[in-house]
Amino acid sequence: MKKGMESIKPWCPFCGVDVGRTRDAVQRKMTEFPVGQCDCGAVYVCDASGHNVGAAIVECLVFACHNDWDLAWELIPEDDYLTGRIENYDEITHQVVLGGKLDGRMIRGVLYFIRLHKEVAEIAARFTAKQQSEEEAGPDGALPLPPLEPLRDPKRQRKRASKELVRQLVRAGDIDALVDYSFDDHRTLRFLQRLLYDPDEAARYHTAWLIGQVCARLATREPGQVADLMHRLFEACSDSAATSWGMLEAIGAIIAARPDIYGAFTRYLLNFMADESTQVQVIWSLGEIAASRPDLIRKTPFYSTFSFLSHKNPVIRGLMARLLGRIQASEALFQIMGLQADHHPIIIYEQGRPVNTTVSRLATEATENIHRNKEAIHD
Numbered sequence: 001m002k003k004g005m006e007s008i009k010p011w012c013p014f015c016g017v018d019v020g021r022t023r024d025a026v027q028r029k030m031t032e033f034p035v036g037q038c039d040c041g042a043v044y045v046c047d048a049s050g051h052n053v054g055a056a057i058v059e060c061l062v063f064a065c066h067n068d069w070d071l072a073w074e075l076i077p078e079d080d081y082l083t084g085r086i087e088n089y090d091e092i093t094h095q096v097v098l099g100g101k102l103d104g105r106m107i108r109g110v111l112y113f114i115r116l117h118k119e120v121a122e123i124a125a126r127f128t129a130k131q132q133s134e135e136e137a138g139p140d141g142a143l144p145l146p147p148l149e150p151l152r153d154p155k156r157q158r159k160r161a162s163k164e165l166v167r168q169l170v171r172a173g174d175i176d177a178l179v180d181y182s183f184d185d186h187r188t189l190r191f192l193q194r195l196l197y198d199p200d201e202a203a204r205y206h207t208a209w210l211i212g213q214v215c216a217r218l219a220t221r222e223p224g225q226v227a228d229l230m231h232r233l234f235e236a237c238s239d240s241a242a243t244s245w246g247m248l249e250a251i252g253a254i255i256a257a258r259p260d261i262y263g264a265f266t267r268y269l270l271n272f273m274a275d276e277s278t279q280v281q282v283i284w285s286l287g288e289i290a291a292s293r294p295d296l297i298r299k300t301p302f303y304s305t306f307s308f309l310s311h312k313n314p315v316i317r318g319l320m321a322r323l324l325g326r327i328q329a330s331e332a333l334f335q336i337m338g339l340q341a342d343h344h345p346i347i348i349y350e351q352g353r354p355v356n357t358t359v360s361r362l363a364t365e366a367t368e369n370i371h372r373n374k375e376a377i378h379d
Helices: 054-062 071-074 118-137 163-172 176-182 187-194 201-218 223-238 245-259 259-272 276-292 294-298 303-308 314-328 332-343 358-377
Strands: 035-038 041-048 081-090 095-096 107-118 345-350 353-359
Touching: 035 054, 035 332, 041 054, 054 071, 054 107, 054 223, 071 081, 071 259, 081 303, 107 118, 118 187, 118 276, 163 176, 163 187, 176 187, 176 201, 187 201, 187 223, 201 223, 201 245, 201 332, 201 353, 223 245, 223 259, 245 259, 245 276, 259 294, 259 303, 259 353, 276 294, 276 303, 303 314, 303 332, 314 332, 314 345, 314 358, 332 358, 353 358
Parallel strands: none
Antiparallel strands: 035 041, 041 107, 081 095, 081 107, 345 353
16 A cells, blocks of 8 residues: 555455445345455455444355355355455445545445355355256245335434333234334344243243244345344353243244245254253244245254154144144154044144144144145145
């Protein structure tokens, strides 16, 4: 840099070549940050405010992986990719302002760069064609995804959330308002998470389901914010000194609502099957995911859960039948049919509301699902 220069063109930290302006991705699945690509293979995103590090890195990594979220979650920094950043970037003039101030404006923008190692880049490239064909066909059993949320007016008066306000919106089931507050105030998801700590089981399931619905819509524009919540929920579940009330249910609800983005988290739910205090929640969550993407359950070692069909807890038996029916587990058909004589009354939760049923009824529904699938295959 020459002494006395106030601004310079932004450059790639890996190859040193000047980079162009960031633009909206052609296939706009992540719409919080504009993206760019260097000739050396590095990709980058622009965070104009410089305050959204986590979300920007998530979007940059997924963009580098050609929108393969499963691959992105598996990658390890340094081992699989390199990172870089250019600070004091002004998106308006497309230059790096060395003093951090231009024409009376404070310049805090950051360009975040990621370059995949060669082997990982090749895997990501092969994913593109596969992804396109899967999107055209759609996975078996998949439910329609939420439409892209409308862009919020950048000149709007932003709403500020509070714990009590969020509590009132949850009680009212006002998903639209919760989505609006989530866009305007990132504390909203944290307030929602806190509401999961409730001794009332029905309240926990209701809040968890609402979180899934809110995150489904929020993720159409800000998937990074939801990813941060997912990591916080898993951390809370792994804390042996704290209760995981509502956390696993919320994880299951989020994955079920946006399996295209967060489906890779499904297999980690099985880590909590060994603990008796979380078995009901895990099986319920897997059942929710199975309703929208049964193939995600099939990709996990779910066979080890068959023994739960004979569990002493009737709720677990019923939920297990529900889960296996939703994934058309014909290999467990005879075990499920054996539960049709089990008339224990139980309460399960559908769309956040309690449903009175019996183990027998759930087993019968599961059996019918499996038979329908067999008939469809033969036809």
